[in-house]
Amino acid sequence: MSDKCPLCGNMRLQDSLFCADCTKKVQTDYEVVLPEGVDSEINGTTNSVEDEIAAEPLKEELSFKTKTAKEIATEASKEIADGGKSITEEPVEANNYNKSENYPENRNKKGKKLLRTALVVLVLVGAYFVFYEVVLEKNLERSAWETAVKENSVDGYLSYIENHPSGVHFDDAQEGLMNLKRTEASVWESLKESESTSELKGFIAQYTNSPYLPLVETRLDSLSWIVSLKTNSAESYYEYLEFSRHGDLKGDYVGEVQKRYDWLYQSTPIEDIELDSIRSTVSGFYSALSSLDHNSLYRFLAPHLNRFFDSGGASRERITGELVMTAAQTDNLRISFAPLLEGVQYKNAVNGFYDANVPLVKSYNDGNRDILIPGYIAHISLNSAFEINSIYETKPYSGAP
Structure with missing residues (x-):
């Protein structure tokens, strides 16, 4: 006659406490010797009571373990269902399983974190370029144009044209540049006959890169020499020498001026x-x-x-x-x-x-x-x-x- 095993629920022999598989596992894993025989003539009801009584010493013997018989039965059932793995191996294998199962998850989490960081950086870089192109570039262009208009010089318009070839005022800058070039040529024509050193100095200050600049500088030098000659004094010659020394005049007449200065400068005491x-x-x-x-x-x-x-x-x-x-x-x-x-x-x-x-x-x-x-x-x-x-x-x- 057979009955159900209290551990796994499978059929067991009437004279055994557990089924053959559970008996083997208990003896192997917990080193417990189970009784080998029970009176078979007791009826079913008596057998159940006796089985419980017979199992009581076993439960007490297993009490040094941290798990109850019910927990052992539950773990044994799970182990049998999983293919007969050892009960003692389960914690290690469970940990290994959890570790191997969590590793891709952790790696995925790190990958997602890096991806989010990269996306944030890309967004910031993109926002900067958008800001530069749309906002900052427009502000720089507007400032450059205002400066060019304020200076109203060849250099100012050329700077705007070179730095902002697609600027909204590009055509205006070109027109302003051409107007200045025409004005520049006209002014030079009038300065050819001018005897005003201040007008020549004004041209040099305004048209710093003019193609007429060498001609204007030569004429300014000649006129300055003539002014010194007309005044014909040590002071006037000294002024020419100083302007030449500081680069305000070309100084083509320095030799003659120096000689005249030495003649007229009173270097010795007088009576x-x-x-x-x-x-x-x-x-x-x-x-x-x-x-x-x-x-x-x-x-x-x-x-x-x-x-x-x-x-x-x-x-x-x-x-x-x-x-x-x-x-x-x-x-x-x-x-x-x-x-x-x-x-x-x-x-x-x-x-x-x-x-x-x-x-x-x-x-x-x-x-x-x-x-x-x-x-x-x-x-x-x-x-x-x-x-x-x-x-x-x-x-x-x-x-x-």
């Missing part, structure tokens, strides 16, 4: 009595020369001159006589001489002589107008009596009278 005497002689001489006053000329000349302009040495009588005769026999222009006495520079030479440099303006009458020629410098040597011992001049330009 008022000496300076007044020199000025008196210079003034009287040029006044007599302008009027060809023989007697006055004679008074301001030394008895013998080493040089008289382009002539060699001669006595003062001969020199004054030749001047009067030449003026009477020819119809040459009557030239007047006006020394700039404030600019007289002198220094003491050897043997009580004085070397003086005198800025001078010549003039003559041409029909109904007087022609002034500035820029002369007279080089005069005087003896101790302040009489002219030698005289010659540096002209402002070749061919000057």
Whole structure:
């Protein structure tokens, strides 16, 4: 006669506590010896009671385990259903199973997290480029255009065109550039005949990259030289030298200007009595020369001159006589001489002589107008009596009278 196993529910022999499979597992896994025989003559009801009584010692023997008989039966049932795996192996295998099953899940979670991070970065980068293209680029373009309009210069419009070839004001910038080019050419045409250094400096400041810039700079340099020459003073020549030194002028005339500056700059101490005497002689001489006053000329000349302009040495009588005769026999222009006495520079030479440099303006009458020629410098040597011992001049330009 058979009955159901209390552990797995399968059929068991009447004289056994469990079925054959459960008996084997209990003996193997828990090292428990089960009773091998039970009286078969007891009825079914008695057998059930006896079975429970017989199983009681087994339950007490298994009480050192953490699991109850019911839990053992439940685990045994699950183990048998899973293919007969060992009960003691289940926790390890369950852990391994959970680990192997959770690993793809964890990896998927990490992958999803990285994917979300990458998407956030892409969104931020995309947003930046959209901001740059749509917002920032428009602001930069507007600012560049406002700057170009404010400056109204070739450089300003060129900068806008180069940096914003697709800008909304591209055509306006090109039109503004062409207008400036036309204006630039027109201004240069007018400056060709201009004698205003301020106008030339204004052109250089406004048209920094103009193709006419070298021509304007050359003309500015020439006009600055002419201004210095007309003023014909140490101060005017010094100003030209300083402008050239700082790059404001090309300095094509630096050599000539430096020489004239050295002649007219008073580098040595002066005595008022000496300076007044020199000025008196210079003034009287040029006044007599302008009027060809023989007697006055004679008074301001030394008895013998080493040089008289382009002539060699001669006595003062001969020199004054030749001047009067030449003026009477020819119809040459009557030239007047006006020394700039404030600019007289002198220094003491050897043997009580004085070397003086005198800025001078010549003039003559041409029909109904007087022609002034500035820029002369007279080089005069005087003896101790302040009489002219030698005289010659540096002209402002070749061919000057």
